[in-house]
Amino acid sequence: MNKSLLPKVILISGTPGVGKTTISDLLRKQGYQVLSLNEFILANGLFFGLDLSRDSVIVDEEILQSKLLEEIKCFSDLLFIEGHNAELVPSNSIDSAFVLRCNSGILRERLESSRDYSKNKIEENINAEIMDECLLAIKYHHSSTKVFEIDTTTLTPHAIVNKILNYITEKI
Ligand SMILES: Nc1ncnc2c1ncn2[C@@H]1O[C@H](COP(=O)(O)OP(=O)(O)O)[C@@H](O)[C@H]1O
Numbered sequence: 001m002n003k004s005l006l007p008k009v010i011l012i013s014g015t016p017g018v019g020k021t022t023i024s025d026l027l028r029k030q031g032y033q034v035l036s037l038n039e040f041i042l043a044n045g046l047f048f049g050l051d052l053s054r055d056s057v058i059v060d061e062e063i064l065q066s067k068l069l070e071e072i073k074c075f076s077d078l079l080f081i082e083g084h085n086a087e088l089v090p091s092n093s094i095d096s097a098f099v100l101r102c103n104s105g106i107l108r109e110r111l112e113s114s115r116d117y118s119k120n121k122i123e124e125n126i127n128a129e130i131m132d133e134c135l136l137a138i139k140y141h142h143s144s145t146k147v148f149e150i151d152t153t154t155l156t157p158h159a160i161v162n163k164i165l166n167y168i169t170e171k172i
């Protein structure tokens with residue numbers, strides 16, 4: 001398919017708890033199209049099963065990529081795709097990527113107050129943030145994509161959305 005007919009896809013990644021869903025809700029309120037990768041995976045049954053030791057689903061990456069390419073064609077102009085595993089979106093459709101970051105102490109507070117996660121899962125996520133896992137995954141899978149990090153520790157969700165939109169509208 002002609003790439004010019006596809007929407008510009010902007011990834012929003014980051015460790016669970018950094019604020020992807022919060023930011024996505026604000027973007028939707030402003031009229032932007034946002035696809036949640038987790039919801040897409042669950043709604044389409046694109047997983048093999050559960051990894052009980054990690055309390056997470058095992059994604060069928062190959063089928064996910066082909067289904068995503070079909071889905072992306074249904075959108076126009078601009079499409080945000082959010083998920084801690086946003087690196088799984090096929091490269092040829094991506095314009096740029098934002099990785100939300102957070103201080104590990106504040107991230108722990110956010111996870112403890114908003115999630116029903118086990119202690120192990122909270123620690124696993126904090127370690128993932130400290131080890132730059134989401135950032136490295138995006139850079140590894142999409143080496144030619146522009147990647148921006150936003151430290152959300154002291155920013156309000158509105159300020160984060162404004163940063164993202166400022167970048168995008170300047171570039172369009
Ligand atoms: N910029 C922010 N400042 C303070 N708290 C935030 C911010 N963004 C999100 N939160 C809070 O952190 C928690 C996790 O946010 P959420 O959007 O669910 O993260 P994610 O989708 O990345 O897992 C929620 O309780 C949310 O209200």
Ligand SMILES: [Mg+2]
Pocket residue numbers: 020021022
């Ligand atoms: Mg979320």
